Amino acid sequence: MLRQQVLRPVTAGLALALAATVGTPWTAAAHDASSPRTSRAECPQLRKDLPWYGGNRAKLQRMIDERGSCSAKSRSAQSRSAKSRSGAGKPVAAFDWDNTIVKNDISDATLAWMLKHDKILQPTSWRATNKWMTAAAHRALTRACGTSVPVGRPLPTSTDTGCTDEILDIYEGAKTSTGDTAFSGVWNHRRTVPEYVWITQLFAGHSPARLTEFARKARAENLAAPIGSVQKVGTHDWAGYVRYYEQQVDLIRTLRKAGFDVWVVSASAEPIVRAWAPGAGFKNNRVIGIRNVVRDGRLTTGVQGCGDVKDDTRGEALTYMDGKRCWINKGIYGIKGAEAWRQQDPAHRIAFGAGDAETDVTFVDDATAGHLVINRNKTELMCRAYDNADRRWIVNPMFIEPKKRQSAPYPCATEGYMNTDGVEGPVRRPDGSVVPDQKDRVFPKGTARS
Structure with missing residues (x-):
């Protein structure tokens, strides 16, 4: 993702x-x-x-x-290899x-669909959704999304642009709409990313089957959209096709x-x-x-x-x-x-x-x-x-x-x-030697450099 x-x-x-x-x-x-x-x-x-x-x-x-399977050598190796859970x-x-x-990204597509159809549920507390969320992010989300919607009920994100934008700002850049850091603390940077965790935590309260149903609807919408399509989610321009x-x-x-x-x-x-x-x-x-x-x-x-x-x-x-x-x-x-x-x-x-x-x-x-x-x-x-x-x-x-x-x-x-x-x-090989800087060498001919 x-x-x-x-x-x-x-x-x-x-x-x-x-x-x-x-x-x-x-x-x-x-x-x-x-x-x-x-x-x-x-x-x-x-x-x-x-x-x-x-x-x-x-x-x-x-x-x-x-x-x-067409390789005799492979068949011999397979007979000696470890079993996976598949066989x-x-x-x-x-x-x-x-x-x-x-x-493109199917989590982004699903989140966009849910925001446009009021499927994100009001949490007990925004800070409680994610262990690394800062007080600043909690305040920004509470201010933007309000407290009038009861816990567990859908937030009106299809019409509440401020709430939608705050959610997307924090997800996209790990910062609030005013630039405050949204996540802090200690985590293993080769095992997790707080904002990647947070998007799955936004789905809390729904059954797995219900989330799959939302994703199917987003899938149909994104497959039908022309290549290059952009959709508006809140005030954000979001990729609109997959x-x-x-x-x-x-x-x-x-x-x-x-x-x-x-x-x-x-x-x-x-x-x-x-x-x-x-x-x-x-x-x-x-x-x-x-x-x-x-x-x-x-x-x-x-x-x-x-x-x-x-x-x-x-x-x-x-x-x-x-x-x-x-x-x-x-x-x-x-x-x-x-x-x-x-x-x-x-x-x-x-x-x-x-x-x-x-x-x-x-x-x-x-x-x-x-x-x-x-x-x-x-x-x-x-x-x-x-x-x-x-x-x-x-x-x-x-x-x-x-x-x-x-x-x-x-x-x-x-x-x-x-x-x-x-x-x-530095990037290192298994023997500890350092990988030298590498030029980008695989790209379509005729494209300008980025």
Whole structure:
């Protein structure tokens, strides 16, 4: 889940233009998907009518052929590999959702729909919704949204612009409308973000099924809106459309046909992801998102923990950065306790990971066979991708409205890595060496620098 800037559409030709890719062990010349040794009938094939950047389709196909069910070597390895909760020995593929499988953010879309339809419920106290909320934010929300609506009843956010704006200001920038800090205190910056927790806490009081219903309505509205649409929420301009990436839906289908166990691991609330997941072929038992504690059939402001972090700790272990690794280890491989935070041996790690931002960097880096990055100019992830330490990183521009080339190199050697205390430092390889600054190299030709 990452908030989006509203971008103007680009032409189809511009979005599909090609440039040089980062090096990988799968060169297009040697391992093209159309070559005889990788196009055996028993190997499921990616669609050739869907454009990928450079030789990326061939690289992905090679990975599928090497690790999928059509490979005798893979079958032998699977017979010896650890069982996931899905069954014995299947290679696991894990995808982030927002801006990886779809363009734009489904949490943002759902929140916007709920604000426009008076579905946010008055809390007992705004400060009680989030353990890191400041007194200034509590006062700002109380002043903007008032106290006349009884606790547990809908706030009139469709007409009360001030209340809506205050909620969005705090969610978007972690500041009040007057610029005061909205969240303070101590948290592990590789496990959680207070405003990411807070959006799920705004859904408290509804049942999970009801939140999924809201998300389905937002889904229908956003899929129907033209690409590039902007909606007005309060006085804010908000992205007004979402689209499934056809290439990613096809990749998911092909991986599944090739014997991979394919999962979604998202930093959006799980009931929201469940509204969207079937559109990419996922069943509910293959979805991991932020899981609020449910009491008496309704979502609370408590959040389920992971590893040695207990439930109802108000969001100290989200499906965010290192938290995604923990939830993969817990939810897919059944690893318990503090051990779930650690990188596992190859038999207990995903084969393939796909993501677009810092929230995905840990689990995508954990993948043993391939790492797909959708380029949104996010520093730590792009540092890992362009360093390409295991020669299995694949970088692709966004399939819709791709980002421009970043003009300055990514500061990998000095401040590319977010430490647990929030202090930035150098990105390091497993051997401790520092990743040098990296130039942005994968972008559509003809785009200006940002």
